[in-house]
Amino acid sequence: MSEWRFWFNSQRGTLLALAIFILTFAIYLANHPAIVNNGLTVQGVGNVVQTAANKGILLALIAIAQTFVVLTAGIDLSVGMIFVLCNVVASFVVVNNLGAAWGFDLGPVFGPAVGIVLVLLVGIACGAVNGAIVIFGRLQPIVATIATSAVFFGIALWMRPQPGATPEFAKALGKVMLSKVNGVIPASMVFLLIVVVLLWIPYRRSVLGRATYAVGSSEAAAYMSGMPIRSAKFLAYVWSGLFSGLGGLYITFVTSSGQADQAAAGTYTLNSIAAVVLGGVSLFGGRGSAVGAVFGALAFLTIKDLMFVLNVDPLWQPLLQGVILLIAVSIGSARLFQVRNRLELFG
């Protein structure tokens, strides 16, 4: 019985985010014009969910990326730029005839597969650069990632001064990744589930995963306990790069093109912070999970879309979104209501 209570206490943020998401998505579905007009059919709901899922997975992947670094009590302001850079890279290499220019053609199956691996390697490399600067250079993550994101943006802009894609881009693969399995379940959500089950859960249970939490709770205590703190922090940045890369890959499936978009990078970075906070991941480190961040991201997007289906005047939508974001993150993170002693406030 008492163990159950501990579990509930540690998952409180995740469960709250899940509750917010279910509530807002139910309101969203009930007011969506396609469902209001045609009634509650499996086909109609499936379409609405598919559209929302294909939008949601982008922020969900970036939010997971942010989670790894935030768990170590750091912050990664370059997730949006790694996302954009990987989008640009994917628009070059995820093609049906990879290697044709060098005399070997990998074909429409292996070509895109190798291209995807290349994109993810770029993401991992970006994360490794961040990790090396933060851990071995001993710079503060916030400044280091601001600087590296300028470099990542420069590289993206160099590769694609104008938005576009190679004509051989693997559009068929993109269509599959955005389709519905069995005509009901969105493929993107299946992909997200596979990623979480195959990557997040083994990581969370490994020694390095637990060390990540320990570093976030108290770096000095983790060091004294002989935790592999350097490897844990480095790995957190590498995972962050990998998941940003996955996000960049997915947006290439959505848009079938690459664009060095500075504004989009900034928006995704800021939204990823909002999503992890909504998802119950503590910015002080050591608390929260990627699952919570996913629900935080989905809830955040649903709140935004709610304005649209409720026919709020477009001019007032940004303000309402801002106020809702303000209230949501304030309630989630205000420590005023949790302290018993005045000195604890300064902790």
Place this chain on the structure above:
Amino acid sequence: MTDQTTDVPVRLSFRQRLNVPVVTAFGCIVLLLVVGSIYSPNFLSPEYLLQQLKVGAFLGIIATGMMVVILLGQIDLSVPWTVTLGAMMASAATAYGPMGEVAAIPFGILCGLLIGLLNGVAVAYLRIPSMIITLAVNAVAQGLMVAYSGGFSPQDSASPAMKFIGAQSTLGVPHAVVVWIIVGGLAVFLLTRTTFGRAIYGIGNKESAAYLSGVPTQRVVVAAFALCGALAAFGGVLLAGYAGKAAQSMGDAYLLPAIAAVVLGGTSILGGRGSYLGTIAGVILITLLQSILSVMQIAEFGRQIIYGVIIVAMLLLYGRDQKLR
């Protein structure tokens, strides 16, 4: 003569007296100018240097507020839309006849001050991490400005007084530079000669210690955020004067350079350490770097890469944390 020197009880070593970040930053400025002058002798002309100081003045005023907040160990991410809000509100006031023209500058600053107060109260009393609350307040300020302006750049233009301090110059000296000197002088006085300034450094080092020493820490934090908001809005007012009118998202280009300028000047992002001289050096360094890279006609992508690499390289020289023991 020799008797007097023996009275000095403690002599700081050369390295302790030398402020390494500030010296390095100024050294890099000189290096940039030398490299630039090899490329073109115009880089050392007074006109070019004053023009750079004028461009740097806007960043300098915004970075002053950011520095006060960073010294507390906090950060203000609401700067972009506070800048825009200051510019738009001042221009809006100008549209209300002669009285509005007089009130334009104070009104713009007041609006920024209110945004800063909101940040400060949330950080100091509700204890919300500044990174989150200022991010959300930035979204609210953006929403307010979009609702006010209808999503377009407003038609109101800047008042004559705003244009006077933002765009014009006397005897070749741009008024914006004079304003920056005044703001900077006040900031130095505030940080080094007043209890408020000492309290800011104290809170940045350890808030609980400052509190137990009798510093009203919560009020100081609120005041510091209000100051940052007011200065960001003032920077926006000057920018509107410089450009003639306010524009959507005109402040977006100032957040990261402001943080970078403060940090390059040797102020610790964890708070408690840093001097205003360093911030001046950081602002000039970033302005010169951007200018020289664009004059050399390096493509945008190259500028971004060089910009990022130089910030990392300089911080690796002197901005590193203590090793964990």
